[in-house]
Amino acid sequence: MTGEIEFTPCQRRCATQDFTKIYMLMQNGITVHFFTWSLLSLNGESMEDWRYLEQKKVLKNLIPGEGRIKYVPHRFDLEQFFEEAKARQEEGIVIKRADGTYKHERSLEWLKIKNWRREICDVVGYTPGKNARSWFFGSLVLARNGKFRGCAGSGFSDWELRKIKDLLSDAPRVNPPFDIGEPYVAVKTKMKAEVKYYKTTGNGVMRFPVFERVVG
16 A cells, blocks of 8 residues: 555455455555544543643553554644645645533534645536426536546525526437446536546546536
């Protein structure tokens, strides 16, 4: 492996339940480590009301220096930390209030700061819309340099849905250039879309592409 944090091999490893397959993946360098950053209970006592840094002090003393279970240190230089994460091509960072406590729902005390990448792609088709989107389209099928890059199905305003649907409906249909694993309508158009995304998979497909705007 590359030594970097890689989503696809990790997802494959975590989804594997067969012990023989697990062993084979481990032999190929795909091992699993458990990273700890919070301690919610200890010896039957709930610690959910403890302040975050107080939890971490106790947790650090419980985790050995070596092994598969690892302690996640914290930092306060958030801007520098985020720049380092971007330089390593990671997906971003998570920030918490140092004096916050554990919450069982989404909270402003715990936020993800995402490292979005941006790219301009050719629109080569669209998937059918469902439910509230049945009158428009589901997602845009995107390509770059003749290769499939993913499908963007979010980020559209109501006006953009109507406008893009009209442009796609007027475009001539062609044979689908790619197999994307689901039905779609392939069209010949000069439309380009700017999208943002996290990272790419091993075969060059963008993960979670989000539509930003039509270009040109």
